[in-house]
Amino acid sequence: MKVKVIDEECEKDLENSINEFLNKDIDVIDIKYQIAIGISGEEQIYCFSAMIIYH
Numbered sequence: 001m002k003v004k005v006i007d008e009e010c011e012k013d014l015e016n017s018i019n020e021f022l023n024k025d026i027d028v029i030d031i032k033y034q035i036a037i038g039i040s041g042e043e044q045i046y047c048f049s050a051m052i053i054y055h
Helices: 011-022
Strands: 004-006 029-038 042-053
Touching: 004 011, 011 042
Parallel strands: none
Antiparallel strands: 004 042, 029 042
């Protein structure tokens, strides 16, 4: 069993990265999805990530 962690700044980029990874010949067991939000001064910083567990 292996894991792949993908981290992007926007949802669309994460979606594209996940789809690109899933094009490989792998057997996906599970995908975990997470959003983190931070604040730096007046700016909000988003982090969209996924962990893919596969064989």
